Amino acid sequence: MSDQLFARLRDQILTGEIAAGDPLPSERDLAADYGVNRHAVREAVKRLQQCRLIEVFHGGRTRALDWRRTAGLDLVVDVPGTLDAVSVPGVVHDALEMRACIGADAARLSALRASEDQRAAIVAAAAAYAEVGEDLEELSVADVAWWRLIIEGCGNLAYLLSFNSLVDGAITMEQASPELRSAELLDLDAHRELADRIARQDAAAAEQLARELLNRSVARADG
Amino acid sequence: MSDQLFARLRDQILTGEIAAGDPLPSERDLAADYGVNRHAVREAVKRLQQCRLIEVFHGGRTRALDWRRTAGLDLVVDVPGTLDAVSVPGVVHDALEMRACIGADAARLSALRASEDQRAAIVAAAAAYAEVGEDLEELSVADVAWWRLIIEGCGNLAYLLSFNSLVDGAITMEQASPELRSAELLDLDAHRELADRIARQDAAAAEQLARELLNRSVARADG
DNA sequence: GGCAAGAGCTGGTCCAAACAGTTGACCAGT
DNA sequence: ACTGGTCAACTGTTTGGACCAGCTCTTGCC
Known part of the structure; x- marks a missing residue:
């Protein structure tokens, strides 16, 4: 569950659908939108944070980072083809x-x-x-x-x-x-x-x- | 919370305290041992999994990987000094x-x-x-x-x-x-x-x- | 108009429960 | 003695709800 959400959000950031600086939907909204529990959302968000694709503020909104300046090489590690094709x-x-x-x-x-x-x-x-x-x-x-x-x-x-x-x-x-x-x-x-x-x-x-x-x-x- | 647990487990794996192939304690045990909620444990475990430091089996035990063969470059990204000193x-x-x-x-x-x-x-x-x-x-x-x-x-x-x-x-x-x-x-x-x-x-x-x-x-x- | 209290958001943490897959012990058969 | 299946006791997975903590914007008072 959290894997799918992670991949989905990651692709939205990588393609620019969610641009650098843009806020992500709140965890509660994401949970409702994708029909999963909030804990699954949090796992996905934690992973995005570790990829340095987003920045999380306690009390504030979670925002997308400029991944070309922050993300690391492990970004290319994924289901073969996803990154290159999508x-x-x-x-x-x-x-x-x-x-x-x-x-x-x-x-x-x-x-x-x-x-x-x-x-x-x-x-x-x-x-x-x-x-x-x-x-x-x-x-x-x-x-x-x-x-x-x-x-x-x-x-x-x-x-x-x-x-x-x-x-x-x-x-x-x-x-x-x-x-x-x-x-x-x-x-x-x-x-x-x-x-x-x-x-x-x-x-x-x-x-x-x-x-x-x-x-x-x-x-x-x-x- | 989950950050601290993540760092702790990561260091145990990197130093060999938990050797490649060794099983980690169960999520319930980790939660009890470190006095945190199980969801915090799961977030830490998800991150370790993403770093390719561990392998998770549904129903089976979570085991440490040989990180020299699996981990990626992002492993060096952390609190300055942790990796080099510890x-x-x-x-x-x-x-x-x-x-x-x-x-x-x-x-x-x-x-x-x-x-x-x-x-x-x-x-x-x-x-x-x-x-x-x-x-x-x-x-x-x-x-x-x-x-x-x-x-x-x-x-x-x-x-x-x-x-x-x-x-x-x-x-x-x-x-x-x-x-x-x-x-x-x-x-x-x-x-x-x-x-x-x-x-x-x-x-x-x-x-x-x-x-x-x-x-x-x-x-x-x-x- | 300016400032402060508060409501209403955000993420962070916790408890409790049910679900699903694996393992291994146990017992009934051959 | 060995094979086979069954079941209980683990493992991770997912869910629901509740509460705390921090930020922001609105409201209302001065």
């Missing part, structure tokens, strides 16, 4: 572009900082990647796990959390039509080569190849 | 490093994509920056607004939302001790030069200078 066109391209930016720097830093065990794990994962087969669904999962190793290797928590947001959210759309990624996913040589460059601690070369790999998805999303 | 040391360094990564690429893309108006706004902001004075608090605010213009110029929503998360969260810690940043904030020439490179649409040069500027904060956080 509210914010182009968010998939943006998420892929950001993944490329983060992933390339993570590859660089991983080459510099990853422990011996972590580098070995990356090499092993690249080798195991060839065993996955050609099922694109499984390849996608393996691909995400592979990048996660690289990002964990660089030891930056912010990169890791961003990756979670991007993978759980918009990028899952891409998994829904994985044929778009088949070329990238099947490029076993590139995976092995990137693992090798990280293992050799050649930061610049690792960054370059990672960027090249990830930018393919961006280009594919554009075309 | 739960996750080093998150400020990580956030600054990520800001450098994002900011540099945004500067590059801004040089490529920003409209004429946006480029003019960036140049104007760089000029106006000199008028702010030497109050470090105000300079910090102006600095954030300045980078926001660049990130808006690149037109990537994911970058913008990430910037919001980073600025609202961990980086506000830095503002608490702005003397650390004074050298960077007072570097008017670098600001003007970066604006100029974006205005000239010299993407590579803009990226390089932006990275140089932002990496100073990272280096300062390290030292």
